[in-house]
Amino acid sequence: MRVAVIGAGVIGLSTALCIHEQYHGLVPSLEMEVYADRCTPHTTSDGAAGLWQPYLSDHGNLRETLWNKETFDYLLGHLGSPAAKEMGLFLISGYNLFTQPVPDPSWKNIVLGFRNLTPKELELFPGYSYGWFNTALMLECRSYLPWLTNKLTQRGVKFFHKKVESFQEVSGDGMDVVINCTGVRAGELQPDPELQPGRGQVIKVLAPWVKHFIITHDIESGIYKSPYVIPGSEFTVLGGIYQHGNWNEENSAQDHKTIWENCCRLLPALQKAKIVEEWSGLRPARRWVRLERETLRHGHFQAEVIHNYGHGGFGITSHWGCAMAAARLFGSILQEKKLGSPPQPRL
Amino acid sequence: MAAPKVAVVGAGVVGLSTALCIAETCHSCSVTVLSDQFSPNTTSDVAAGILIPHTYPGTPIHVQKQWFKETFTYLFAISNSAEASEAGIHLVSGWQVFKNTPKEELPFWSDVVLGFRPMSEAELQKFPQHRFGQAFATLKCDCPPYLLWLEKRLKATGVQMYTRKVADLWELHSEYNIVVNCAGIGAHQLVGDEKLFPVRGQVLKVHAPWMKHFIRDGDGLTYIYPGIHRVTLGGTREKEIWSLSPDSGTTKDIFDRCCSLEPSLRGAQDIKVKVGLRPSRWCVRLQREVLSQGGVKLPVVHNYGHGAGGFSVHRGTAKEAARLVGECIAALQGSSSRAKL
Numbered sequence: 001m002r003v004a005v006i007g008a009g010v011i012g013l014s015t016a017l018c019i020h021e022q023y024h025g026l027v028p029s030l031e032m033e034v035y036a037d038r039c040t041p042h043t044t045s046d047g048a049a050g051l052w053q054p055y056l057s058d059h060g061n062l063r064e065t066l067w068n069k070e071t072f073d074y075l076l077g078h079l080g081s082p083a084a085k086e087m088g089l090f091l092i093s094g095y096n097l098f099t100q101p102v103p104d105p106s107w108k109n110i111v112l113g114f115r116n117l118t119p120k121e122l123e124l125f126p127g128y129s130y131g132w133f134n135t136a137l138m139l140e141c142r143s144y145l146p147w148l149t150n151k152l153t154q155r156g157v158k159f160f161h162k163k164v165e166s167f168q169e170v171s172g173d174g175m176d177v178v179i180n181c182t183g184v185r186a187g188e189l190q191p192d193p194e195l196q197p198g199r200g201q202v203i204k205v206l207a208p209w210v211k212h213f214i215i216t217h218d219i220e221s222g223i224y225k226s227p228y229v230i231p232g233s234e235f236t237v238l239g240g241i242y243q244h245g246n247w248n249e250e251n252s253a254q255d256h257k258t259i260w261e262n263c264c265r266l267l268p269a270l271q272k273a274k275i276v277e278e279w280s281g282l283r284p285a286r287r288w289v290r291l292e293r294e295t296l297r298h299g300h301f302q303a304e305v306i307h308n309y310g311h312g313g314f315g316i317t318s319h320w321g322c323a324m325a326a327a328r329l330f331g332s333i334l335q336e337k338k339l340g341s342p343p344q345p346r347l
Numbered sequence: 348m349a350a351p352k353v354a355v356v357g358a359g360v361v362g363l364s365t366a367l368c369i370a371e372t373c374h375s376c377s378v379t380v381l382s383d384q385f386s387p388n389t390t391s392d393v394a395a396g397i398l399i400p401h402t403y404p405g406t407p408i409h410v411q412k413q414w415f416k417e418t419f420t421y422l423f424a425i426s427n428s429a430e431a432s433e434a435g436i437h438l439v440s441g442w443q444v445f446k447n448t449p450k451e452e453l454p455f456w457s458d459v460v461l462g463f464r465p466m467s468e469a470e471l472q473k474f475p476q477h478r479f480g481q482a483f484a485t486l487k488c489d490c491p492p493y494l495l496w497l498e499k500r501l502k503a504t505g506v507q508m509y510t511r512k513v514a515d516l517w518e519l520h521s522e523y524n525i526v527v528n529c530a531g532i533g534a535h536q537l538v539g540d541e542k543l544f545p546v547r548g549q550v551l552k553v554h555a556p557w558m559k560h561f562i563r564d565g566d567g568l569t570y571i572y573p574g575i576h577r578v579t580l581g582g583t584r585e586k587e588i589w590s591l592s593p594d595s596g597t598t599k600d601i602f603d604r605c606c607s608l609e610p611s612l613r614g615a616q617d618i619k620v621k622v623g624l625r626p627s628r629w630c631v632r633l634q635r636e637v638l639s640q641g642g643v644k645l646p647v648v649h650n651y652g653h654g655a656g657g658f659s660v661h662r663g664t665a666k667e668a669a670r671l672v673g674e675c676i677a678a679l680q681g682s683s684s685r686a687k688l
Binding site for chain 2: 091093120135209
């Protein structure tokens with residue numbers, strides 16, 4: 001059985017690992033290949049700060065909330081392990097700030113220690129009158145993606161650095177299943193008007209005195225359009241840009257100014273921070289994550305495709321839950337091909 | 348008295364902050380700091396500088412709380428300003444965990460720190476050997492930055508600082524009108540205070556930049572305090588031990604205890620070992636005294652004996668010491684005007 005995974009961001013690599021871990025023992029002939037034109041550190045995932053935090057509202061999409069929870073619990077379970085440092089995984093606490101009271105988010109019981117901010121804490125953030133404090137996780141992709149790549153390589157998964165132009169290209173070669181984790185450019189393989197870039201820009205600075213994430217919200221403007229500060233293990237990420245439909249991956253001077261001024265107003269001490277890097281990336285925005293099977297028929301050629309893309313600004317947040325869902329879809333394909341029974345559910 | 352000359356002995360966090368308070372409140376004073384050690388070689392430089400008070404058995408709780416509150420408020424304002432990184436002041440959240448439920452579930456300082464509350468069951472799962480915990484956010488003063496920032500502020504107000512070993516406070520009587528004794532553990536020899544004793548603390552300062560939270564065992568012996576560049580791992584509380592040499596067995600023990608609380612510390616790099624002697628006393632000695640020899644008087648204000656709580660109360664005690672200096676000046680002026688009659 002041959003499986004081609006297209007895409008080597010957090011979604012592609014984690015889906016590949018999840019499927020390989022669950023099925024390689026059951027399917028003796030399982031051969032997996034990963035195709036990507038961009039690998040770490042040049043993927044969209046690498047630019048993200050790496051904070052686990054879903055959007056404020058799941059709009060009733062319980063599936064996505066469950067994927068987020070599964071991801072959080074999975075990562076939390078790895079915190080105490082020796083792999084945590086190599087994975088780029090650590091606990092982090094911080095503040096979500098609002099200019100008005102808002103309902104509690106869908107993830108309030110997933111994170112640790114969720115509570116409202118006290119008046120004294122709000123004094124730290126003039127202009128904001130309401131907020132939350134909670135403990136969440138950071139998963140830095142510039143460590144996590146190499147870690148995933150190593151695990152896959154150790155398992156014999158092969159990597160091909162090339163741009164895949166069509167599904168036929170990989171499946172025509174005897175591939176039984178194609179896993180489509182192409183993120184923002186999935187439309188190049190199959191048009192998808194629901195998939196749009198949500199352009200973001202960030203400034204990476206040296207500000208090691210910042211120990212908390214601080215995410216402000218402007219309910220009218222929408223997600224990620226209000227300043228945020230997220231401290232990593234080496235750099236602190238300043239952001240607050242979300243431009244729907246903008247494909248430009250070049251850094252914008254205007255956006256730089258917006259980010260810098262807003263973040264320095266939020267945290268005056270940042271004025272002394274040294275700027276190390278600037279980066280733009282395209283969040284693969286979609287109303288819902290596309291996580292489903294599709295049988296593609298094209299003349300003689302038939303391929304089973306599992307789509308797993310469109311995670312917007314919460315790819316890291318949902319990745320493992322999505323990988324497990326994709327693995328379940330893979331299991332159903334196996335059943336149909338009668339190559340093996342699905343694995344027992346793992347707790 | 349035209350321009351009272353005040354000497355502050357000691358350049359740790361207490362000496363420097365006291366000198367600054369005096370300069371801020373007494374504009375006619377000429378303040379000089381004298382110390383045999385300056386940052387990075389003071390006891391303060393070894394400490395993590397976390398604002399979690401130590402309880403002094405001999406000081407009324409409401410006084411300790413006042414000192415802590417003043418210190419916290421003062422540092423909170425700095426942490427919120429553009430100077431925060433230079434001053435080395437930053438906010439840090441974390442947990443104090445207990446193997447056994449403490450007698451006092453609400454310490455006197457719980458409403459001064461931010462967001463104090465008991466830990467949830469889910470949070471406690473991270474600490475399987477501990478049954479109870481408290482979560483809150485507090486401030487940390489990183490040294491040397493904080494001490495260097497204080498020195499910079501002092502220089503800006505015209506305060507002079509000299510490296511000088513003062514063997515006896517009386518030796519200063521001809522050059523200064525008032526002496527402020529912030530000699531810390533040095534007061535044991537300087538003024539022969541038998542009630543002052545060292546509590547030796549060994550710590551490790553390590554590179555572990557993924558550590559964003561403090562973790563403290565309620566027994567006060569094991570703690571992890573992330574600073575700007577390094578994480579302080581501690582520690583020991585060895586009463587009446589004067590040795591400043593690091594002990595390698597202790598290093599391993601501290602490291603193991605901290606890794607037991609936080610396994611990811613096994614990956615910590617570049618471990619540096621430091622030792623400091625907490626200047627411990629039943630209560631902080633914060634009082635006036637008048638030394639006299641042969642009819643000559645030298646007013647002294649003592650401000651030492653802060654033990655494990657120096658950073659937590661330094662500004663509060665510095666302000667009180669400055670107030671006492673003000674009283675000394677008034678007394679000197681009173682007696683000098685009497686002398687004119």
